[in-house]
Amino acid sequence: MxxxxxxxxxxxxxxxxxxxxxxYVTAGDPSVAATPQLMHALVKAGxxxxxxxxxxxxxxxxxxxxxxxxxxxxKRGTGLRQVLxxxxxxxxxxxxxPVVLMGYANPIERMGQDAFVQFAAQAGVDxxxxxxxxxxxxxxxxxxxxxxxxxPIFLLAPTSTDERIQKVAQVARGYVYYVSLKGVTGAxxxxxxxxxxxxxxxxxHVSVPVGVGFGIRDAESAKSLAACADAIVIGSKLIxxxxxxxxxxxxxxxxxxxxxxxAIDAAASWLGGIRQALPDNRA
Numbered sequence: 659m660x661x662x663x664x665x666x667x668x669x670x671x672x673x674x675x676x677x678x679x680x681x682y683v684t685a686g687d688p689s690v691a692a693t694p695q696l697m698h699a700l701v702k703a704g705x706x707x708x709x710x711x712x713x714x715x716x717x718x719x720x721x722x723x724x725x726x727x728x729x730x731x732x733k734r735g736t737g738l739r740q741v742l743x744x745x746x747x748x749x750x751x752x753x754x755x756p757v758v759l760m761g762y763a764n765p766i767e768r769m770g771q772d773a774f775v776q777f778a779a780q781a782g783v784d785x786x787x788x789x790x791x792x793x794x795x796x797x798x799x800x801x802x803x804x805x806x807x808x809x810p811i812f813l814l815a816p817t818s819t820d821e822r823i824q825k826v827a828q829v830a831r832g833y834v835y836y837v838s839l840k841g842v843t844g845a846x847x848x849x850x851x852x853x854x855x856x857x858x859x860x861x862x863h864v865s866v867p868v869g870v871g872f873g874i875r876d877a878e879s880a881k882s883l884a885a886c887a888d889a890i891v892i893g894s895k896l897i898x899x900x901x902x903x904x905x906x907x908x909x910x911x912x913x914x915x916x917x918x919x920x921a922i923d924a925a926a927s928w929l930g931g932i933r934q935a936l937p938d939n940r941a
Contacts, residue, residue: 663784663809665756666832669706670867670888676938677884680869681929682709682760682893684724685741686731688904692918694747699926701755704933709787709891712741712761719789719813723894726901738765738774742781749782758785758811758832775802785809785832793825800829813837814860816852823863833867833889836860838874854886877935884936892932899928 670678681700685693697708713731717724738761745757759778766774766788778786786808791799793812800810809832814823816837826834838853857868870883871891880890903924907917 663756663807663832665754665784666707666758666809668754669756670833673706673889677887677936678706678867678869678889679704679929679933679936680707680709680758680871680889680891681705681896681925682711682724682871682891683896683900683925684711684713684727684731685744686713686734686736687727687897688730688900688918688921689914690731690734690736690740690744692922693744695918696922696925697744697748697755697757698752699922700929701752703926703930705755705929707756707758707784707889709758709760709893710741710745711893712738712759712765714762714765716764717762721894723897723901727897738769739777742777742783745778745783746781753782756784756832757782758787758809759783760787761789763788763790771799771802775799775806775808778808779806783808785811787811787813787835789813793822793829797829804831809833811835816856818860820859820863823860827863827865830864830866833869834860834864835891836868836870836887837872838870838883850882850886853883857886877932880932881935881937890932890936892929896925896929900925 683696700708713728713736715732717728748757786803803810810829811832812826812830812834814826814834814836836857853870860868867888869889869891870887874880874890874892875895883890900921903920904917907920
């Protein structure tokens with residue numbers, strides 16, 4: 659029997675009546691050691707759920723900002739095992755905030771699905787979003803995740819048909835991630851009215867919360883979507899903010915630890931501003 663993850667259920671229960679905030683960061687960026695510290699800082703800044711990107715050399719759904727972060731992380735030796743270690747370290751002092759891994763099939767296939775599910779459960783992972791695992795082809799993997807109380811999470815897009823939405827609805831747990839734009843992460847401008855209409859159509863089939871991501875770059879765009887979305891997912895702008903902080907720290911002559919601290923402070927400050935801009939209650 660598939661059992662939904664309790665941390666994710668509890669997180670969305672706590673945010674009932676307001677929009678949940680889900681920041682995305684790439685594991686291993688700004689550094690391997692700093693990633694668990696960054697995760698804690700984002701929670702303190704108002705994150706309700708954390709999406710942790712698994713670095714991959716060919717991230718087809720990601721724009722240049724997240725691609726750069728993945729390249730930096732891979733150069734530092736960050737692979738799937740190291741990402742799971744980061745989650746386990748985070749779990750030592752935070753057993754409440756859900757952590758969702760977002761990435762691609764290749765690292766999981768290299769580890770093996772059975773081993774991945776086992777290690778992910780041991781580390782304290784709550785959900786898994788694999789961009790290139792279509793819902794039609796992963797019934798067994800989804801069942802494995804469900805047995806380990808890890809929620810399989812799926813993307814839906816403006817081009818998703820009713821048939822695809824129905825297939826996702828059959829296997830999705832935790833929440834569904836609606837891609838608000840055609841293209842890659844960090845691209846374009848959002849049509850809020852179109853997103854609201856698409857979410858209404860999705861909710862005819864999907865019973866879990868629906869988060870919206872891609873293209874949310876500031877408080878204004880986040881606030882405009884808060885009226886219709888169950889969650890806001892922000893990644894590219896958050897990573898850009900850290901990139902700028904690291905560059906400034908390097909120019910100031912700070913060492914790697916100083917640059918990490920600057921990046922974490924900048925990320926937490928920026929996310930805190932987004933949290934404050936989101937209304938406490940949706941209409």
